[in-house]
Amino acid sequence: MQIIINNSSMIPIYEQIYSQIKMLIINEKLKSNDHLPSVRALANELKVSALTVKKAYDLLETEGYTTTIHGKGSYVLKPNINLIKDEVSKDIEARLQIIVEKAKLVKISNEELYSMLKIILED
Amino acid sequence: MQIIINNSSMIPIYEQIYSQIKMLIINEKLKSNDHLPSVRALANELKVSALTVKKAYDLLETEGYTTTIHGKGSYVLKPNINLIKDEVSKDIEARLQIIVEKAKLVKISNEELYSMLKIILED
Amino acid sequence: MQIIINNSSMIPIYEQIYSQIKMLIINEKLKSNDHLPSVRALANELKVSALTVKKAYDLLETEGYTTTIHGKGSYVLKPNINLIKDEVSKDIEARLQIIVEKAKLVKISNEELYSMLKIILED
Amino acid sequence: MQIIINNSSMIPIYEQIYSQIKMLIINEKLKSNDHLPSVRALANELKVSALTVKKAYDLLETEGYTTTIHGKGSYVLKPNINLIKDEVSKDIEARLQIIVEKAKLVKISNEELYSMLKIILED
């Protein structure tokens, strides 16, 4: 499990763990039925509290990415890609909305916005 | 002062006040040398603690948007639009970066991203 | 009366007025028995509150630089230069003490201090 | 943590805490990565409000002397000695400027000033 913790980031550690594992699942680096490391093992590896890892695993489970079998650990579920794509689309739309509002405030033109997006897409 | 407080938001109240006043300044709804309402008056109006308003005013002052004269109150300074535009540009770039990464993950194409941006810009 | 008010300074206005009049007296630009402008007149001229000027005049009186005759106004007293020189000497010593402590903390050498003083004296 | 609070001083308590911790850091009595006492612990020890200590810690963080990790506490960062030395130099120059002006006013000679500095340096 290649997970990188940034202690000084504003993002809570449990969320960093959650979103990185989520990406591995969507990305299919972690496949259906794969076994996640135990809470304690991962906590040890990342040098964070076991409670923090537990919180991330709980989030993954409530979001439907994994399932936990008592005494055996957590297993990756088959992700519903279409559902996830819809969710991400809505999230992106909301984020674009915020960006457009911010841009208007300081009179960044539509063309400038397009070119900023273009530059990032071409990286 | 048209300021809207969302008590149940995750964003701290003082930051809501700060960013809304900041927008009024950038937007020139509040102009250079305008007098902000007193800490107590605004606290009363928004039904929050005076300390909370003060924290917002302190932020505005350290960020260079206002100046405070003891015993007289806070006054709006002339904002450096170019500096602000640069900051917003960087912020937008960072946000676009996140969006692009999310899009790639669920295989949203570049064309789809452009059209999402277009739709929002045309609203 | 050439008094300059800096509204955005950290120093209270009444103290700015006080110390500038004090200087005029020590400097002998204001001589013994000279009549200070009335509180109201000076307040009007400087565009500050009469209470603020009154506070400065009160300070001048308690420090022994002026005397006030009810119904007639404030008059400059003959300053006791030796006493003032002693006070200023003590004040300067205390300030030098603080400077030397600060310098030691960041390892500014004695020679550097001497040369800094020299440069300022030669201006 | 040897911190001394002077309740009757004009200097705010939070600033007394701030500047004393700052000195401990510059002085290397507190080293890089050292863990500061928790806000509540120090508040308890100094018999002041937790908010007052927090304000001092916030100042230390915005000035770049420490970093804070939510749920874990505040840690000392490696100070940039050159930057600090420059700041202190400017501060000292400004203070010397004031001293020189005061000295001129009461006709304290340059030689007297040098000897006052010399005496303090030799203490």
Added chain:
DNA sequence: GTGGTCTAGACCACT
């Protein structure tokens, strides 16, 4: 009247 500081205690999020 204004801002500046401080308190004592509360609730929440993170580890």
Added chain:
DNA sequence: GTGGTCTAGACCACG
């Protein structure tokens, strides 16, 4: 247990 936020009310300095 740690920091982050918020409250309601107090006292002081400045204008």
